[in-house]
Amino acid sequence: MNLPLLQPEPMESTEPDTLSPIPSDSLGNQISKYKTMFTEAYKRKPIPYWILLFISIIAMLVAFPASGILSRVYYDNGGQSKWIISWVAVAGWPITALILLPTYIVNKTFPTSLNFKLVLSYICLGFLSAADNLLYAYAYAYLPASTASLVASSSLVFSTLFGYLLVKNKVNASIINANVVITAALTIIALDSSSDKYPYITDSQYIMGYVWDILGSALHGLIFALSELVFVKLLGRRSFIVVLEQQVMVSLFGFLFTTVGVIVSGGFQGMASEASTFKSGKSAYYLVLIWSAITFQFGVLGGTAVIFLASTVLAGVLNAVRTPITSIAAVILLHDPMSGFKILSLLVTIWGFGSYIYGSSMDTKSS
Secondary structure, X not given: OEOOOOOOOOOXXXXXXXXXXXXXXXXXXXXXXXXXXXXXXXXXXXXXXXHHHHHHHHHHHHHHHHHHHHHHHHHHOOOOOHHHHHHHHHHOHHHHHXXXXXXXXXXXXXXXXXXXXXXXXXXXXXXXXXXXXXXXXXXXXXXXXXXXXXXXXXXXXXXXXXXXXXOOOOOOHHHHHHHHHHHHHHHHHHHXXXXXXXXXXXXXXXXXXXXXXXXXXXXXXXXXXXXXXXXXXXXXXXXXXXXXXXXXXXXXXXXXXXXXHHHHHOHHHHHHHHHHHOOOOHHHHHHHHHHHHHHHHHHHHHHHHHHHHOOHHHHHHHHHHHHHHXXXXXXXXXXXXXXHHHHHHHHHHHHHHHHHHHHHHXXXXXX
């Protein structure tokens, strides 16, 4: 399936050049402008583009929160190994490979030729992904899922920063405001640091959970920007196949790096012991790990696809939008405590997302 260049295209302004006495910022006019903007954007792209983008967005917004919840279920039921959780995050790479292989046959095409720069980029991204997964594994071990997801919303700040520095994505006042607001939300969470700490977690572990979470978010933003840079500089935006190819190779190298860590830490030997002492039973232990691998793989595949189909900006927004989804799911499914400070932080975070989305749409409209 060959798709056209998948970047937002310039939109011709539908507004007159001269000032109108009718207030242009009325609610009705704003709705009309956005309706026109989205209609024109929809008409510019083929139907397969929108289908793939929709599926990719759903994958991010469903699979990533599910993966985070499953990580917390693992720890709540007696799981201890951070290496195992980071390993299952990339152990699902054969799923993408199984999706990729038939596409070569259907599209009558061949794999992208490898060169030194491309292989090196895959190795670097694989190593960064392995490190990112390990950081998040430590964060979810020490923090409730709702808190960890709120702190992880800082990835939007880092996606903006690295997208601007590496890919030259545009930044305007609304996007800067969004980053300031989300930083304020993280400060609010810190003010209520004692309300949701598990009794078996020490103060130092709880603090380090915040540190690992923020570092993981920074690395996540860097990975998003570097992935888009690979598409722009090395792979091009020829077809959706390159998304699958990149995901297979990056996950494969991430899997190899993480497997070495699991072997050195004795994680594989400890799996049998963990399974036997898992509170929900041995079968539940393996189901948690299997579904963690499946959901995380689909989440990362969705994120990579969004970067390819749109940009790091949209991927960063969606990666942050999953924060309220994860937080609400954690409160409902895991009975996470939801204090007044955490609710305020969640509302402020949503405000930041809205500002970011508005700023991004303004850039698209004025480009």
